[in-house]
Amino acid sequence: xxxxxxxxxxxxxxxxxxxxxxxxxxxxxxxxxxxxxxxxxxxxxxxxxxxxxxxxxxxxxxxxxxxxxxxxxxxxxxxxxxxxxxxxxxxxxxxxxxxxxxxxxxxxxxxxxxxxxxxxxxxxxxxxxxxxxxxxxxxxxxxxxxxxxxxxxxxxxxxx
Amino acid sequence: xxxxxxxxxxxxxxxxxxxxxxxxxxxxxxxxxxxxxxxxxxxxxxxxxxxxxxxxxxxxxxxxxxxxxxxxxxxxxxxxxxxxxxxxxxxxxxxxxxxxxxxxxxxxxxxxxxxxxxxxxxxxxxxxxxxxxxxxxxxxxxxxxxxxxxxxxxxxxxxxxxxxxxxxxxxxxxxxxxxxxxxxxxxxxxxxxxxxxxxxxxxxxxxxxxxxxxxxxxxxxxxxxxxxxxxxxxxxxxxxxxxxxxxxxxxxxxxxxxxxxxxxx
Ligand SMILES: Cc1cc2nc3c(=O)[nH]c(=O)nc-3n(C[C@H](O)[C@H](O)[C@H](O)COP(=O)(O)OP(=O)(O)OC[C@H]3O[C@@H](n4cnc5c(N)ncnc54)[C@H](O)[C@@H]3O)c2cc1C
Ligand code: FES
Ligand code: FES
Numbered sequence: 001x002x003x004x005x006x007x008x009x010x011x012x013x014x015x016x017x018x019x020x021x022x023x024x025x026x027x028x029x030x031x032x033x034x035x036x037x038x039x040x041x042x043x044x045x046x047x048x049x050x051x052x053x054x055x056x057x058x059x060x061x062x063x064x065x066x067x068x069x070x071x072x073x074x075x076x077x078x079x080x081x082x083x084x085x086x087x088x089x090x091x092x093x094x095x096x097x098x099x100x101x102x103x104x105x106x107x108x109x110x111x112x113x114x115x116x117x118x119x120x121x122x123x124x125x126x127x128x129x130x131x132x133x134x135x136x137x138x139x140x141x142x143x144x145x146x147x148x149x150x151x152x153x154x155x156x157x158x159x160x
Numbered sequence: 161x162x163x164x165x166x167x168x169x170x171x172x173x174x175x176x177x178x179x180x181x182x183x184x185x186x187x188x189x190x191x192x193x194x195x196x197x198x199x200x201x202x203x204x205x206x207x208x209x210x211x212x213x214x215x216x217x218x219x220x221x222x223x224x225x226x227x228x229x230x231x232x233x234x235x236x237x238x239x240x241x242x243x244x245x246x247x248x249x250x251x252x253x254x255x256x257x258x259x260x261x262x263x264x265x266x267x268x269x270x271x272x273x274x275x276x277x278x279x280x281x282x283x284x285x286x287x288x289x290x291x292x293x294x295x296x297x298x299x300x301x302x303x304x305x306x307x308x309x310x311x312x313x314x315x316x317x318x319x320x321x322x323x324x325x326x327x328x329x330x331x332x333x334x335x336x337x338x339x340x341x342x343x344x345x346x347x348x349x350x351x352x353x354x355x356x357x358x359x360x361x362x363x364x365x366x367x368x369x370x371x372x373x374x375x376x377x378x379x380x381x382x383x384x385x386x387x388x389x390x391x392x393x394x395x396x397x398x399x400x401x402x403x404x405x406x407x408x409x410x411x412x413x414x415x416x417x418x419x420x421x422x423x424x425x
Contacts, residue, residue: 001163001164001165001166003166019163020163020164020165020166020208021161021162021163021164021166021198023195042196042199042200043196044192044195044196044263045340045341047260047262050262056265057261057262057265058262058265058266059262059263059266062191062192062195062196062199062266063191063195063266064166064191064195066166067191067210067212110261110262113261113262114261117261131260131261133259133260133261133342134259134260134261134262134263135260
């Protein structure tokens, strides 16, 4: 069985076809070759696969590709503009918020969601730690990730 | 995942027709329970019928002393809704404590209630706030909906369309989350509306249940102390690697006490 769908990914439109059961993350990685989005678990718990669907963070391992039909998808590859890192990416680099980097794409996509949900507010550490519940990192102990998100939120709020 | 045929439903009637025509159909709302189940090959439906495109399946309405939440409303929307926060803050809090932000951005109230996971949050709100479940066929009373482990009063192919909560005078929700999954080890919703008191417990038993002894005690004195010495029998409670039945019984009293404290705060 196969299904057809169309969506935009990082601003480019895609006319896709896949098996009905193909997961969005599989389609992104294996059909579109965008391998920045990772798969770290099979229980919807690690958050490595987080992408934005119409600007909202979702776990692409727990969506079918066809469920993105008509949506705007953004992956980690779509964040940098004209060779310039997104403020969240820049803050992760600045604050050494990664070690192996496996969780990082999902962390960055979720982190942008945290800042978006608290637009104009001064984020605190407790909120950030709480809202990172859906992302698991095995290396960093989260400390620098939290620092990076707090730093990026200031830059992102100023830019608005 | 085993193979299946995916289709979008264009209306509730269309979904029911597609379900009837399928050999072994399954509805999908947020997919946050269904897809993990399929990924583990714990189910093998012939057809997955997506309700997400059905017009008018999502939204929140507050009127005449009730809060009505349509079935496809995502947890994040309920949690952030000014209407829900104003009318039943405990319900907004419950929705905001489900899983993690990405789960809340997809999971829906109708899917959660239809699924009736023993550790899910929303069932405690149906029982503890006295919500009516509207389906494509009928209204189901709060105390008649949850029957047993993953078993509800829904018939084959019946679709939940809306959940209607009476606005209580006050209510509180407390859960003791499983530290890994955030599902409830025990969750308790207490509410008071006039002389009517409800205590709805999730996580502890096969499905959500009320605790009449606590309700009677709270009806005479709506204070944490009123429930502090009421222990529920642990005989039929869940017991697993996360918590024994004795511990769950103990948590029911502790969470009920805290939920009352929150309701009167
Ligand atoms: C990592 C993770 C953590 C989670 N943590 C929690 C938690 O802490 N607390 C909690 O309560 N839940 C938790 N959940 C479950 C989550 O809340 C699900 O969203 C919810 O249980 C199911 O909703 P859904 O819309 O995703 O349903 P789906 O997965 O689409 O469907 C679930 C079932 O309900 C049926 N169904 C769906 N909609 C309808 C309808 N309108 N009428 C009739 N039948 C219908 C489907 O056929 C299916 O059998 C978690 C899930 C994950 C993946
Ligand atoms: S791969 Fe999606 S949550 Fe782990
Ligand atoms: S940096 Fe290695 S898992 Fe997070």
